[in-house]
Amino acid sequence: MALDTLDLGVLIAIVLAIGIYFTKGSLWGKSDGEDVSVPRGSSRDLIEVLSTNNKKALVLFASQTGTAEDYSHKFAKEFQSRFSIPTMCGDLADYDYENLNEIFTSVDGFQLVIFFTATYGEGEPPDNAVEFFDYLENECEDLSNLKFSCFGLGNSTYEFYNAMGKKTVSTLTEKGATLVGELGLGDDGRGTMDEDYMAWKDGLFDILKDQLSLEEHELVYEPQIKIEESVLTVDSPEVSLGEPDAKYINPSQEEAQSLNEGPFDHTHPYLAPITVSRELFNSDSRHCIHAEFDISDSTLKYTTGDHLAIWPSNSNEHVFNFLDILGLYEKKDVVIDIKSLDPTVHPHLISPSTYEAVVRHYLEISGPVSRQFVGSVAQFAPTEQAKAHASKLGKDKELFHEEVTSKFLNIADLLRVLSDGVKWTSVPFAFIIESVAHLQPRYYSISSSSLSDKQAIHVTAVVEQEKYPNVDHIVTGVATNLLLNIQLAQNKVSDVKPVVTYDLAGPRQKFAPFKLPVHVRRSTFKLPSNPATPIICIGPGTGVAPFRGFIRERVAQAANDIGVGKTLLFFGCRNSTEDFLYKDEFVDYSKKLGEKFELVTAFSRETAEKVYVQHKMLERATEISELLDDGAFFYVCGDAARMARDVQTVLVRIMMSERKVTESIATGMVKNLRVLNRYQEDVW
Ligand code: FAD
Structure with missing residues (x-):
């Protein structure tokens, strides 16, 4: 029997999973040798690692794109510095959890575990946390000794907003663990992640001072990595010039x-x-x-x-601007050794490298600045005026919004404005590496x-x-x-x-x-395993991307005499002459698929009234309802903020009018489609 797409996907997933299981460590770790990013200790035993490194608090991250990881490092560093508690930051995939509950009794003076948990896709855990949640749900029995805090990173435009942060708290407390403070909810959808984090962190610090009687100290920068300029030159073969990982630096022919x-x-x-x-x-x-x-x-x-x-790299202009304001432009090719001062800290960098390579390939230098960064870089300001201004911005949310966020400044722009162009030559490069997010x-x-x-x-x-x-x-x-x-x-x-x-x-x-x-x-956004199943695709703008893939798949199937179901695609853009993606290709697909493919277009700027895909869906309400009756799968791709929600609302309306049911029944029908995996979203 031939494998269909779904079966093949499942098979590949199983083979991959087996492969990953048996090669654990070598696949998950980066290459060894000069790559100081290897985030692996010699042991998966939490108690052993914490004891050996004399750590008294633990920050663990469940991160898909790296944001939760960045926040967890930032937090661990500040927590350690503010409360003089040696803190370790770790990847959830790197440890076993059988003795999680014993940390507090086995590691002298151990205080707290803090989780940073991102939510991925339709409320799923990030890849690095799948095993952890599996352990919590299926094996873990007692966590009554555990004191923990949790910050969730999510997006309120998604249905399963911060689902994994909430799940971390509910599952751990069910097992008897004690939540210290409140679950923090960082919301990327409203663009407030940074402020949500700061508010949660400040609140938690207050509680910790109170409940755990922790003593707070003035925040002083304590480097966890050391940068040393090297005798090597930019031409030395072992120097990373921004290769994607260590394997790409001067491999032998075989490598x-x-x-x-x-x-x-x-x-x-x-x-x-x-x-x-x-x-x-x-x-x-x-x-x-x-x-x-x-x-x-x-x-x-x-x-x-x-x-x-x-994997992108930064533009010449942004790299120049950044190096220049730090007074590093002349030294851009100087080779630096990047060494960790703490065996549990592993910067995502290859050493030795150059100032330019680090800035161009590893640091997120052009995005928005975080208020915390401004507050902490103030200590290295080149003038008293810049220092005072930076400190003020770091403390004043509204002022920061007015002077920085609303002006779309990046780090270099802001430093330049603060110092009136005077170079910030005293900022340690280690501070830059530790404080600026990684380029993801x-x-x-x-x-x-x-x-x-x-x-x-x-x-x-x-x-x-x-x-x-x-x-x-x-x-x-x-x-x-x-x-x-x-x-x-x-x-x-x-x-x-x-x-x-x-x-x-x-x-x-x-x-x-x-x-x-x-x-x-890998994504769960997949065509039905039976090609004869009809599909309804809602993909305005670049949301049409995966549907082009779906249609090409059906064209190929039809060419192989496989009977394909109807594809009803709703596409929207500004107008038919400017941004109608793949306009000519769709004509060709139409010829090949005949009545099995129909494209419905919505042009928002061609008429006095703006027309969107949702309006077109309403015009085709009867057909949508009938196709769903015939088992159609319903797909939405593109803008998560508004479109995806509006589409769902419109589908509920269609169900109400076509099936003559109440709103709550129609809502239930749409929910049921999701449960059956017949309503799938790929939104961002
Ligand atoms: P970034 O550098 O990431 O910038 C993001 C935004 O921040 C930009 O709008 C930028 O203008 C703004 N910005 C830059 N500097 C500042 C500043 N200093 N202050 C404030 N704002 C600033 N996109 C597609 O086009 N097609 C797809 O098919 C697609 N599929 C996706 C699928 C998934 C699962 C996900 C998660 C996302 C998808 N995206 C897609 C979005 C894509 O991943 C990127 O986010 C997008 O292309 C922008 O990337 P960028 O590096 O160009 O912008």
Whole structure:
């Protein structure tokens, strides 16, 4: 019997899981040797690691994209400094939990465990926390000695807002653990993660002073890593110039070949050639890039509906600006050794490296600044005035919003404004590495089909370039402007001037011509296993990306005489001439699929009244209801903030009118579709 897509997906997942299980440590760890990012102790025994390192508090993170990890490190550092309690920060995947309850009795003076828990997808735990929650639910019996606090990182535009943070608290307390303080709820959806964190942290510190009688000290920077300038030069073969991981630095011929063999994940990407890139918009000011990554020379695999993680680097302009304000531009090629002063602290960096490589490839330098950063960098200000201003901003939420957030300043911009251009030469580079978030991969819904495009992964990315009123610069996104630059260079486009430029050749020219580090993240957003099942797809803007993959899959199936069900796609954009993604391709798919494919378009700026996909859904209410009756799967992709919710509301309305039921019954029907996995979302 032939395997269908779902079965194949399940099979691949099982094989991968077995592979990961048997290679644990070697797959999860980065390479050894010079890579100081290896976050592995010699033991998975928490008590042993805490005792050996004389730690009295523990911060554990469940992190998918790295944000929870960044916050947990930040917290551990401040907690240790403020209360003089040696604190360890660890990855939930690195330890066994059988003796979690005994930490408090076995480690002399142990105080508290603090969890930073992100929520992933439809309320699922991040990959690194799956085993932990499995243990809690199925094996753990008693945690009555455990005192813990928890900060959840979520997005209120998603249905399962902060589900894992809530679950951490409910499961631990069910097992008898004591929650200290309240569950913190960080909300990325409202853009308040940083302020939510600060409010939770300050509240928790007050409680800790009170309940655990902890004594608070003035916050002084205590480095946990040491930076030393090296005698090596930028040409020395062992120096990392920003290679995606240590394996990419001067591999032997044999090792170079193995770089194509994976496994590829968030610790080790594949350097994939972009063979095709093109502009999808017809506009002077807006861009959307279609890019095709060739995976034919590698073992990298995907299935339709997965996500591609693209590892970006920062633009030349942002790198220059950042190095310059720190007075490091002249020293950009100086080689530095990065050493951990605490055996439990493992910066995500390869050592030795250069100032420039660290700034360009590892630090998130162009995004918004956190208020905490401003408060703590004040101690290194070059002038008394800058110091006073930075301290004030660090303490005053409203002022910070007015002077920093609303002006879309990044770190370098802000430092420049604060000091009136005077360079901040006293800021230790160790402080920069420890305080600035890591540059994380960006995820893209794959817009190709693993059936029709076996050797290539396509993505569809709208370029983030925004000119806000009263802001004197264009605010740019890191990865999408990099893709735009690649598209312009690859197609030799000379009449479009990018806002920012990049070093496209990459470290040691390894990214030339047009390669980027990528890995695939498995997704649960999948076509029905039976190709004959009808599907209804709601994908305005770049939300159409995975549906292009779905349709290409069905075109390939139809070409192989597999009977495919109807695909009803609702696509929306501003107008039919500017941003109608894959307009010509859809004509072609229509020809190939005939009545099995229908595209319904909503153009918001072609009529006096704005028309969105939700309006078009209402016009097709009867057909949607009938298709659902026939077992159709319903998919939504794109904007999580408004569109996904509106679509759900409209579907409830459709059920009410077509099935003549009350709102609560219609809501129940839609919920049931979700339970049956027939209502799937891929939203961001
Ligand atoms: P970033 O550098 O991450 O910037 C993010 C935003 O912050 C931008 O709008 C930028 O203008 C703004 N910003 C920059 N600097 C500042 C500052 N100093 N102050 C305040 N704001 C600032 N996107 C797609 O286009 N297509 C897809 O198919 C797609 N699929 C996705 C699937 C998933 C599962 C997820 C999670 C996301 C998906 N995204 C998709 C979004 C994508 O991952 C990126 O978030 C997006 O492309 C922006 O990345 P960037 O690096 O260009 O911007």
